[in-house]
Amino acid sequence: MTRNTLPLLAATVTLLFAARVAAQQQPDWSKVQIKATKVSGNIYMLEGQGGNIAASVGEDGIVIVDDEFAPLAEKIQTALKELKITDKPVRFVINTHYHGDHTGGNPPFANSGSTVIAQDNVRKRLISGGTAGNGGSVKMEVKPAEKAALPIITFEHDLTVHLNGEDIRALHFPSGHTDGDAIIFFPKNNVVHMGDDFVRYGFPFIDVAGGGSIQGMTDGVEKAIAQLPADVKVIPGHGQLSNLDDVRAYTQMLKDTTAVVQKAMAAHKTVDQMKQEKILAPWAKWSGDFVNQDTFIETIYNSLTNHPGPFVKHN
DSSP states (O other): OOOOSHHHHHHHHHHHHHOOOOTTOOOOGGGOOOEEEEEETTEEEEESSSSOEEEEEETTEEEEEOOOOGGGHHHHHHHHHTTOSOOOOEEEEEOSSSOHHHHTTHHHHHHTTOEEEEEHHHHHHHHHOEEEEOSSSOEEEEOOOOGGGSOSEEESSEEEEEETTEEEEEEEOTTSSSSSOEEEEETTTTEEEOGGGSOSSSSOOOOGGGTOOHHHHHHHHHHHHHTSOTTOEEEOSSSSOBOHHHHHHHHHHHHHHHHHHHHHHHTTOOHHHHHHTTTTGGGGGGOOSSSOHHHHHHHHHHHHHHSOSOOOOOO
16 A cells, blocks of 8 residues: 555545445545434534544533544534534544544544543554454555554553543453454443444454454453443444444354354364355344455454454353
């Protein structure tokens, strides 16, 4: 990949992590609209191009979780102003992980005065760049990010932002979608943003090359569920607003598909044999244009072989 500017890099990342189209194509940013939906109290979900944004909007200022792409920063700011709740700026941006469809807007927000916060590994991966992918057919090289994109506050396990009458907690769940995942809790408003550890486009993309694993994702989501009330409103990394039943169904799919691949591995079957036998056919409804059954077989196999440890138990 020869493009070096952040907008072009972000566009390439979006094409990888959103659809299987030509790497040279990029979205027409002028046509992207930002939709703001009230979730609960002063918490909103913003949808545009890339990962969903959560926003706490109040008289103390604004906290957003993820920021999509640099060319959309102004549109995101405008959408927040149109809520007519506060004229205060975006004071904090919390990244759920390092991928460009969630961090591409870091530079314009940082340059306008926002403080970017993320787990330690997010900053490390933004600095270093490298390879992102599932260890198989999904793979791309990511250029090191510019200085303005880097979080200036990082945390190892958890961090709390006290703003707008709420204790907004970012909690690290290791080795899930990536090795720098954070799930963001808004306890007063009964809302959680789960980043790409929970998505609604079907089988999830797991960045095995970026330290992610099916085991870590399953474990993290189950631990998050245990901390959430039954009526919590769930903002996924991608897709429509959800509830805990949606997350439970997703988690069961992760466990069941892992168990099937584990069984095939125990029988010494290759990835190609698993694909030929269509071992994930019972979960065909989860198959999408981005992560289909064959891609998810690769993902699970590479998770289990690249991250030694106990396999996910089948319920």
